[in-house]
Amino acid sequence: xxxxxxxxxxxxxxxGEDFTTYCNSSTTLSNIQWYKQRPGGHPVFLIQLVKSGxxxxxxxxxxxxxxxxxxxxxxxxxxxxxxxxxxxxxxxGATNKLIFGTGTLLAVQP
Amino acid sequence: xxxxxxxxxxxxxxxxxxxxxxxxxxENHRYMYWYRQDPGHGLRLIHYxxxxxxxxxxxVSDGYSVSRSKTEDxxxxxxxxxxxxxxVYFCAIRTxxxxxxIYFGEGSWLTVx
Numbered sequence: 762x763x764x765x766x767x768x769x770x771x772x773x774x775x776x777g778e779d780f781t782t783y784c785n786s787s788t789t790l791s792n793i794q795w796y797k798q799r800p801g802g803h804p805v806f807l808i809q810l811v812k813s814g815x816x817x818x819x820x821x822x823x824x825x826x827x828x829x830x831x832x833x834x835x836x837x838x839x840x841x842x843x844x845x846x847x848x849x850x851x852x853x854g855a856t857n858k859l860i861f862g863t864g865t866l867l868a869v870q871p
Numbered sequence: 872x873x874x875x876x877x878x879x880x881x882x883x884x885x886x887x888x889x890x891x892x893x894x895x896x897x898e899n900h901r902y903m904y905w906y907r908q909d910p911g912h913g914l915r916l917i918h919y920x921x922x923x924x925x926x927x928x929x930x931v932s933d934g935y936s937v938s939r940s941k942t943e944d945x946x947x948x949x950x951x952x953x954x955x956x957x958x959v960y961f962c963a964i965r966t967x968x969x970x971x972x973i974y975f976g977e978g979s980w981l982t983v984x
Binding site: 770802804806853858860864 | 902911912971972974978
């Protein structure tokens with residue numbers, strides 16, 4: 762079946778360093794979404810990308826959708842302690858399902 | 872929070888007992904989902920519903936059943952709980968804005984001992 766993988770599973774950075782997580786799908790996606798989950802919390806929607814090669818920015822976060830629409834990345838510039846959490850990508854599966862990636866846990870040391 | 876309420880939020884139960892988790896929404900959205908989250912596995916879809924009495928299986932549906940008799944309520948039942956079902960369970964709804972974005976409830980922490 763369809764799979765969505767993310768790397769790395771875990772990343773520890775010093776505050777102020779950059780961070781990138783990568784998402785790869787086994788199938789072409791019509792769109793890709795990103796979610797953030799704070800420790801002890803629930804996943805919260807961040808953004809959706811639809812077009813091939815699309816790049817979107819939210820303050821220090823940059824999201825990119827690959828040209829082949831099978832991969833995506835999230836880059837955080839100059840991480841802050843408020844960026845701590847798990848970042849998930851998700852793509853639409855068959856029949857209205859949303860398939861989540863395995864997630865990347867980001868730890869930021871002050 | 873898209874008007875989603877999960878109950879109970881925390882539960883400890885014994886192996887072999889039935890457990891029902893409730894998801895309630897206040898905005899009449901058609902699609903509702905149950906996910907479980909476990910370390911190393913991310914979020915996995917258990918069951919979903921696309922309308923009253925219309926449900927379908929996700930990728931990890933064994934050992935779970937669901938019911939949706941009203942638009943606002945989606946129930947997840949563990950007929951006979953096992954330790955492998957110890958997990959955090961998230962209900963979610965799809966609002967259609969934007970696209971097929973889904974919004975999660977706050978989660979139900981279930982421990983089976």
